[in-house]
Amino acid sequence: MNIHSISLYVISKSLKFPFATHLETVVNRESIIVELTDSDGLQGYGEVVAFSSPWYTEETVKTAYHMLKDFFIPLLKNNPVQHPEQVTPLLNKYRRNEMAKAGLETAYWDLYAKRKQVSLSSLLGGTKTEIPSGVVVATSSLAEAYRQIEGYLEDGYKRIKIKISPGSDVEMIEPIRKRYPSLAIMADANSAYTLEDVSRLQALDSFGLLMIEQPLAHDDIIQHAKLQQQIxxxxxxxxxxxxxxxxxxxxxxxxxxxxxxxxxxxGGLRTAKAIHDLAVDKGIQVWVGGMVEYGVSRAHNIALASLPGFTIPGDISASSRYWEEDITLPEVVVENGHIKVPTGAGIGFTINEKSLTESTLYRETIFF
Structure with missing residues (x-):
């Protein structure tokens, strides 16, 4: 993999609808697109999915850009790799900053698969030709939740995730479950609860939820073990x-x-695949989460979700869920609740140059 240059695009688009949680409401989505070009002119793409503010993790678009430009890219420039498996161990010289690392590492995977003229899905060991699609309802309004759910059911989505928080949990889930008794529903708490809320969380047991996602602190595993014993x-x-x-x-x-x-x-596909393999070995269910991302990250998610252990519909929705026009072609489409896994080389999508250019706030190229 003889790298010629790496270009960083800071982009921004307005979401078709605000994405609201108790932590933040996202109206405009900034991101960083990583474009890796080799000496033959082939290009691989990755996406840094950090947000503009550190509400989900400590990373932001600005901090990720700093890490990429000042640390990660120079490190790779001085230590050329021949396989994307080598990227993560090299970058782990520096702690954390996983989203910045992943944006760079996934670009290497895409480029490597293109050089091998195989799909990223097959390179990772994917076996599925299509994947089931889930979607997120992120609103505090019950009327708006009904409106969104009706639209998603018409589009064929197989699973709905509801954002919850204290005072907006049973109050949201109970009427939705009553209205849609057979719908596959999960709840996402984004760390809104503590162990003092056990009784409130136990009240959700009667609604037949697939799961409750991250109810307690964002960095905890001990109290979650205590909670799992009680619900x-x-x-x-x-x-x-x-x-x-x-x-x-x-x-x-x-x-x-x-x-x-x-x-x-x-931090990238290497670690994601390793965790997938561990979960399968231990009998733990796994699914692919979403980050209100553009088509580049969505394409990598599709490839990952094609691995055999992913049995739950992931947060991988159609491009039209968020964007009037995505930055990839063709746009991701959900048909009968499923997304086809691309068979073309790499991620199987091309860049919509017009849309990328129109959404670019800043671009910089680092030559090797």
């Missing part, structure tokens, strides 16, 4: 799982029955 609903860990060791420890402690895997959160 019937399976706990899914999200923010708590940043490393392979986090996943292994959480499973050993009994902190969860389900794991959400986000490529950006765990």
């Amino acid at each position: 019937k609903t399976p706990i899914c860990l999200d923010e708590s799982i940043v490393t392979y060791e986090d996943a292994r420890n959480a499973i050993e402690l009994g902190s969860c029955k389900v794991l959400n895997l986000k490529i950006g959160r765990v």
Whole structure:
């Protein structure tokens, strides 16, 4: 892999609808697109899924850009790699900053697969030709939740995730479950609760939820183990799982029955696949989470979700869910609740140059 240059695009688009949680409401989505070009002119793409402010993790678009430009890219420039598996061990010289690492590492995977003229899915060991799609309802308005759910059901989505917090949990879930008795529903708390809220969380057991995602602190696995012993609903860990060791420890402690895997959160595809393999070996369900991302990250998510252990519909929705026009072609489409896994080389999507250019706030190229 003889790298010629790496270009960083800071981009921004307005979401079609605000994405609201108790932590933040996202109206405009900034991101960083990483474009890796080799000496033959082939290009691989990755996406840094950090937000503009540090509400989900400590990373932001600005801090990720700093890490990429001043540390990670110079490190790779001085230590050329021949396989994307080598990227993560090299970058782990520097601590954390997993989303910045993932944006760079996934670009190497895309480029490597293109050089091999194979799909990223097959390179990772994917076996599925299509994946089931889930979607998030992120609003505090019950009327708006009904409106969104009706639209998603018409589009064929197989699973709905509801954002909850104290005072907006049973009050949201109970009427939704009554209206849609057979709908596959999960709840996402984004760390809104403590162990003092056990009775409130136990009240959710009667609604037949697939899981409750990250109910307690974002960096906890011990209290989640205590909570799982007191509720019937399976706990899914999200923010708590940043490393392979986090996943292994959480499973050993009994902190969860389900794991959400986000490529950006765990630092790239190498670690995501390792956690997938561990979960399958230990009988823990896994699914692919979403980050209100553009088509580049969505394409990597599709490839990851094609691995055999992903049995729960992930947060991988159609491009039209968020954007009037995505930055990739063709746009991701959900048909009968499923997304086809691309068979073309690499991520199987091309860049919509017009849309990328129109959304670019700043671009910089570092030559090797």
